[in-house]
């Protein structure tokens with residue numbers, strides 16, 4: 001299975017690797033939570049089926065000594081603002097708009113509204129390739145951030161995806177290190193796949209025909225079908241959008257030290273009125289973070305997500321440098337109290 005594991009850089013960036021070998025079969029679910037319990041509770045899942053929803057790494061929120069696991073997607077009540085690359089050619093724009101239309105027509109209930117600039121929405125850009133530039137290893141990278149509203153019920157938190165950023169490549173590198181432009185079908189497949197991440201499927205399905213497979217060839221074939229005008233459907237994303245946003249899918253005990261670390265950072269960021277908490281998950285790591293007005297993140301990251309979900313002691317919160325510094329210095333108001 002390791003051959004189909006995608007690279008996840010920067011904590012929770014998701015990549016579609018080019019050239020990986022398809023892994024077919026009845027693979028165990030990868031998300032680390034019980035999709036059967038969710039199916040029993042959500043009648044809407046009966047009609048669409050859960051497909052590979054259980055491969056989805058859940059978002060998390062530390063609460064009273066436990067880690068609450070939940071699913072996060074966009075609200076379907078309003079169109080999702082999307083910005084397209086300013087440097088896209090007419091052909092690229094046509095393909096990207098085609099990928100958005102395919103998802104809008106895929107039965108999820110989502111719609112898109114193109115804007116020149118989006119603060120909260122989906123931002124699609126092309127990587128600038130060249131010496132010293134950071135480009136995705138595969139055909140694309142996506143991050144998607146979930147905002148936690150602070151309210152909710154036992155079975156459902158008040159959350160929603162707020163921003164996603166997609167970085168696409170225009171070319172692949174062959175075995176001799178030469179750049180080979182992506183074909184129309186490869187670019188369409190990559191766009192469909194990365195938009196799937198941006199819509200909230202922040203992992204990869206193990207086997208089969210989903211666009212969220214990490215296997216290049218099945219993604220390219222899906223791209224070809226859409227380019228050929230065939231209808232596009234994805235049962236796994238249908239399942240995600242059939243489930244109420246913020247559905248709690250599990251709870252695992254958290255080590256006291258980890259809980260204390262979260263509580264401290266949460267208090268300090270709250271005192272500074274930082275934006276958050278937000279969560280970002282991938283199939284190698286996950287994080288919860290706050291950010292300053294200038295976009296500086298203060299984050300706690302869990303390595304090995306979601307496989308550590310069943311091993312509570314291995315759920316360790318690693319602070320990034322700004323968060324570590326804030327926790328070391330504390331709040332100046334603490335001294336005067």
Ligand SMILES: [Zn+2]
Pocket residue numbers: 006014015016193197203204214
């Ligand atoms: Zn991917």
